Amino acid sequence: MANIRKKALEEFTTRNAGRFYVEERPISEFFGQNVFDLEKMKRYLSGEAYKAVVDAIEFGEKIDPSLADQIASGMKSWAVQMGATHYTHWFHPLTDATAEKHEAFVDSLKGGGVFENFKGSTLIQQEPDASSFPNGGLRNTFEARGYTAWDPGSPAFIIDQTLCIPTVFVAYTGESLDQKTPLLKSIHALNKAAVAICKMFDKNVVKVNNMLGIEQEYFLVDEAFYRSRPDLMICNRTLIGHTAAKDQQLEDHYFGAIPNRVMAFMKDFETEAYKLGILLKTRHNEVAPNQYEFAPVYGEANISVDQNLMMMIIMKKIAKKHKLKVIFHEKPFAGVNGSGKHCNWSLVTNTGVNLLSPGKTPRTNLQFLSFFAAVIRGVYEHHALLMGSVASLSNMYRLGGGEAPPAVMSVFIGETLSRLVESIEKLTSKNLTSVSDKEVKVRSKLHIVNQIPEISPDNTDRNRTSPFAFTGNRFEFRAVGSSCNVASSMFILNGVVAEQLERFKKLVDAAMAEGLSQDKAMMKVIRQFLVESKKIRFEGNGYSEEWHAEAEKRGLRGIKNAPDAFKEYISESSVRMFSGQGILSEREAHARYEVLNETYVKKLQIEARVLGDLTTNHLIPTAISFQNSLINNVKGIKELFPDEYALMCATQLELIRKISGYINQLHKDVDDIVEARKVANRIEAITERAAAYYQTVFPHMDTIRRIADELEMVIDDELWPLPKYREMLFFR
Ligand code: ADP
Ligand code: MG
Secondary structure, three states, X not given: OOOHHHHHXXXXXXXXXXXXXXXXXXXXXXXXXXXXXXXXXXXXXXXXXXXXXXHHHHHOOOOOHHHHHHHHHHHHHHHHHOOOOEEEEEEOEOOOOOEEOOEEOEEEOOOOOEEEOOOHHHHHEXXXXXXXXXXXXXXXXXXXXXXXXXXXXXXXXXXXOEEEEEEEEEEOOOOEOEOHHHHHHHHHHHHHHHHHHHOOOOOOOOOEEEEEEEEEEEEEEEHXXXXXXXXXXXXXXXXXXXXXXXXXXXXXXXXOOOOHHHHHHHHHHHHHHHHOOOOEEEEEEOOOOOEEEEEEOOEEHHHHHHHHXXXXXXXXXXXXXXXXXXXXXXXXXXXXXXXXXXXXXXXXXXXXXXXXOOOOOXXXXXXXXXXXXXXXXXXXXXXXXXHHOOOOHHHHOOOOOOOOOOOOOOEEOOHHHHHHHHHHHOOOOOOOOOOOHHHHOOOOOEOOOOOOOOEOOOOOOOOXXXXXXXXXXXXXXXXXXXXXXXHHHHHXXXXXXXXXXXXXXXXXXXXXXXXXXXXXXXXXXXXXXXXXXXXXXXXXXOXXXXXXXXXXXXXXXXXXXXXXXXXXXXXXXXXXXXXXXXXXXXXXXXHHHHHHXXXXXXXXXXXXXXXXXXXXXXXXXXXXXXXXXXXXXXXXXXXXXXXXXXXXXXXXXXXXXXXXXXXXXXXXXXXXXXHHHHHHHOOOOHHHHXXXXXXXXXXXXXXXXXXXXXXXXXXXXXXXXXXXHXXXXXXX
């Protein structure tokens, strides 16, 4: 068989790399054209129907089914006019992917012929036979139905001539089978708890929105290389591959000029994103070669999450046109940076106040401090659960890697706020006063050189080594993985904050009942929260070994391995928080725990199988071929120089021996990993099976890789069957 790597290299070198995508219209002319947003609703719906949808979006009011037909019909008219032929309920099952089952609009007319039809009942609810999605036992009862139900809070959109209607996905019992349901519930809980506190400052606050800005990192690989690497194709990461002589050490890719081919791809997907109403703002090269990032402007969490998933879909589609493959995996290449999804999180009132923005007056600062302290207190209490929420087979390859956030939680707040917090901690019950303007004066000007105007540095210096950092007017949760649906981390963050906000209010009320003024009562509780959560605050280098020792001393629990971290979902304090905030029942939490373990086992099983195939069917045969050519060479030399051959062939003989060693080791390790799987597969309970996979299967992955990578270093480059790192990681 021809060497597939050679073919891929040929294909790659003939690529037309200079083509730019051209969209000549200004973005403002087509922005949002593929979304059924409020502006279109106004045009396509009756006044009554429009108001019903707006009330549903703004205040979570239920839409009267009698209006559903009108709404569906308006939506359909718009979609059909836009060329849509099908519709689908679009949902987020527990797979990190999205799901869709298309139905055509056309229906037969009684007297013959067809017409486009879309009923209100179909808009509101469907029962896709989605029984094959992971459900953690929630659908194993006699009545295994699953329903999707319309989420009017996130606008319908068109992709590939299909009207996609964002929906939740629940079991017939109402138990959630998806990521959106708990997210919506958590947003609701957060709103309720936050409004109660805001009302103490301003009676006009009736709603607090959970805002989210998601930065998405990703890799790009030429399609030809991707297709010739079974590991990339099936596992989205390279299971073997020696690092290239040069990768990111010169730091010349980060923020560098974007290569032409990549720019063409970016412009293309950005255009589609704009049409879908996604306000992309930032694009740049990331640290690792061929690693990039985009970030839209933040928006309401529910919509931001949907838009992030929409982006992942369209990027994959558009990449195909450019003969590229987008890799969202957290650690597709060893030795270079992995990818995350930084979640920028804040709370904004209906009156337009960002509750995490330090205020201008002592009073607004008191409000800021209340929320600031509640977030930190919540993160402290549930730090292990929050880290558990980002744990997965793939993200564990990234976390704690000395480039990604460490696998133990801490909160970074910056120098100015640290000083402020320290002064609050020193307050005594006698001198409880709200903090003065001066103390929260967080912006200072920086003078650089004469011709450069003065700049205001961020309130906080940046600390990239922290998994959870305050960045001036929001918190940034950086440990979240690039391939996941961030809803799973966000509903947990929302829940833990809501729980503390509730507690905050209760404690303030109690202090006031004892005679303290409202301001003093608040200051007292803020101080209490900050003191209680002191251990989670860390301003130093999160990558350092000292920090890990220190974190352990402080009793902070990090993630050692994914199956262990999953247990946090069902710990007593987690279940109390989930059920107390109405986000997940105990049964739902257990179901999720099962699904996480199941996914872990399946993914690791697939990786182990692919690695076995690569080793047995690609590497060992290649090693033997090369070894044969060495043997023939030695034989020939021996014939010509019978007396001197041993000296002349010293290198070849040594190599022949070395290769035999590698072959035997690889063969043995593959046998061992197969055996380990067999033993683990016999374990009935999925949680125990996951633990066994981690303990007995996982370690072999690394051993095999190490030998395979050594082998790559000795085999004739001509014969090596898989595209190498130096080939895959560079576009020029
Ligand atoms: P960074 O410098 O951290 O890489 P980026 O500009 O790449 O920042 O992305 C920052 C993200 O944070 C964007 O999505 C941005 O819209 C979002 N963001 C900014 N302010 C807020 C806020 N108050 N609340 C939530 N997200 C925010
Ligand atoms: Mg960024």
